[in-house]
Amino acid sequence: MDFSKKIINWYKKNHRKLPWRETKNPYHILVSEFMLQQTRVSQTIKYYLNFIKKFPSLEKLAQAEEKDVLKKWEGLGYYSRAKYLHSFAKKLKNDKNSFPKKYQELIKYKGIGLYTGAAIASICFHEVIPAIDGNACRVFSRYFGIYNDITSTTTKNMFRIIVSKIIDFKQPGIFNQAIMDLGSILCTPKNPKCLLCPVKDSCFSIKNETVHKLPVKKIKKFIKHRFFYYLFICDRNHNICINKRSTKDIWKGLYDFPLIESKKNLSIHEIKDKIWEKFRVVVSSTLIYKIKHKLTHQILSILFFNCEVLQDFKKNILFNNFFFIPHNKIGEFPFPRPIILFLKHEKMI
Template sequence: MDFSKKIINWYEKNKRKLPWRETKNPYYILVSEFMLQQTRVSQIIKYYLNFIKKFPSLEKLAQAEEKDVLKEWEGLGYYSRAKNLHFFAKKLKNDKKFFPKKYKELIKYKGIGPYTGAAVASICFKEIIPAIDGNAFRVFSRYFGIYNDITSTATKNMFRVIVSKIMDFEQPGIFNQAIMDLGSILCTPKNTKCLLCPIKDSCFSIQNKTVYKLPVKKINKFIRHRFFYYLFICDRNNNICINKRSSKDIWKGLYDFPLIESKNNLLINEIIDTVWEKFRIIVYKTLIYKIEHKLTHQILSIRFFNCEILQDLNKNIFFQKFFFIPHNQIGVYPFPRPIILFLKHKKMI
């Protein structure tokens, strides 16, 4: 029995039951694939179900405001995925185009890379093209004994050529999903279950005892450390001061509080002086909440402080880009996860 048949037979008996596998609707598959980018399956199931309930079609998504799309994505992270998905829907609507059926058409859209494009094209439209994600790189590098750095473009192209020759031509989507599950269930980074693997008899790494040496991946160890000092400000009517993040930085399009950022950890007196210089308001010395938030290449040390208003903020030129919302509207706006945790701490959501 050839490679692809063994993989597919194993998959039919052991596949994970996932909600997006119950449909061939390309929009639903695309939503799941966007969410799966850099996020574990267990984390996205609830988000996926809520998202397609809120936006059951590309048309509904295209008609939605960005704020509402980001609200449904709130807490999932990597918000550029939501914005790219939203843009895709609006672009198709504005150009009066149907959902692209070919890999080469799909990858023209921002956010749809080689893996996502191949997954959608193969699963929904049976295009014979390998979907190579992290699981696939691990499975094939171990199976074939490939020591090339999987982060390099040349290696990625080599994998696509190799896999395209052994994948199932009649069921390319099933083949791609089978590889995903094999890598997720058996051929894991640690604690592999090699004895249960359907292709163990012909696996290079099992035969040569190199399972945990592959794949080879060059790791960028640079981690940026940032210090955020958020100012929790309420006006005389107890409305909360917020701001929409618009710069090309993390959380663009989400909302947060007035912010002081520093490259170094500031002492309380330095925070007070900086806040006064930037906003002309007084910060209380009491720290009301703190959190360490880790991103892919960043660590954020975040502190929250109460502030006192000395004048009408409508007349304060430092607050022209901010606005105030009532407490009962706080749940309408999409916030980064650290802000959500702070609001939960304050029992405001």
Template sequence: MKKFPTLEKLAKAEEKDVLKKWEGLGYYSRAKYLHSFAKELKNKKISFPKKYKELIKYKGIGPYTAAAIASICFHEVIPAIDGNAFRVFSRYFGIYNDITSTTTKNIFRVIVSKIMDFKQPGIFNQAIMDLGSILCTPKNPKCLGCPVKDSCFSIQNETVYKLPVKKIKKFIKHRFFYYLFICDRNKNICINKRSNKDIWKGLYDFPLIESKENLSIYDINDKIWKKFRIVVSNTLMYKIEHKLTHQILSIRFLNCDILQNKNIFLDNFFFIPHNKIDEYPFPRPIILFLKHEKMI
């Protein structure tokens, strides 16, 4: 908010600077959607949309976000139902429908729209969010302190821990990242902007070897030589295990030496002065590595 206090300033900013300020928060697509939203409003010279049906048209704004903005900022009577709200209402009304189902989500919106505060819809929505995050929690809910415990279906029928019903098949993907830390003679560092449709798109990282399994130093060197024509100096600089929503990343940072003065295999990368490293947005594992090496 200090860096981009207005939509105009956010719209004029470079994506790199927006991502840098978002650095460490995760879900970087949110920052990019926010940035593109500001630019679209500025380019089309339109005012900030105030209604749910207007907000939902923009990329990155889903039903919950649109409802939250419309109700909290512009007092539209529309329920903002997030995970906390699903849990609260499932338990309170005794709804056993699968909350991951689109049909169930629509049922919830109809039910809640009939009982919410028409005069203060924003405060109602925020109150439900707080009730779910503070008292009606997934584990160890504080039912005795709940302001609506006397009329709660789950308290009366001892079904608090059975609700909500959420049928999700969790598939955790394990990936192995081997980052190559490469410096030239002037201590410039080799980096790359991630552009593939994958995690951390738009952020920067180092040359990377990815594998589906843990590799020996021999296998790593073989893959690195084939891809970049460089070799690892056999020095493991840093390692970390990074957990994402549906992924576990085992990450190793390796010190590498270039065997050629001009390495054509690194043409897609670029070198930056080591004292400029803190100007680029990096994913959290690389930030931790840079801090470990006292570069930032």
């Protein structure tokens, strides 16, 4: 109880002023929690405000087209979050259900994991349940002196059991947010501000000088290298050829250009051969833009080619999944970040 009281008192004086903390609207907090998954707070604020402005309620979100939802998410990354959020809204509308108020009900929906479900249930509905994210794991591994791998599900479950005994029963939402902020402001991964910590007198790591040894995080990184060769194709009326990505891969649901992918770096001659092999068209290709794009477990080397088509290919059966849009409509479609950067380079958006 002493731990909880000190943490909450510190939070009330030092908490971060964030737009989603100015409301108890479950939908607004749901949007913020979805956006905060694997994204920094500083990045999230602008997207959150724009998203809520465009879709101010679950009903408005449920009525929206996926393209428009993804457009408002454009640039934030991890687009499956937007699709799960949209799916949640549509399912509630179709089933004529009210917003679920219990943790066990929330985690039944795709995209709402154990942490997100606990955060919403505790903040909005005062359910006494600990929300264990990366910040919480760091704080508690240092405070209790726990050397178990924090990426392990077993370790996270252990934290949930331990924290359930010290969480504030009257203010569980405030407690969980206090731990989030303590991890973000003071108990940071590097250069933690231990002297300012409200529970420094009882912290295992401060007493034993092990702050920089914890938490233990064993990450196996398998980096996949991919080579993308995009074809920027316009017809005589300056309409642009695009495609909606539908395969189970990165950027599903977003739009891009005709694409050649390779496991190795190709020469211009090899690229032209691949274009013919895949699309059965002859093109005069000029490299106009290149970028290296890093994802969590992938590195994409991307080249963009300006293609002058030397034969009519609109009737080509291999282009059935592609369609042409007027160049002044390009800003209405959601694209992955590398294509956004390309379009900005070409001054098209």
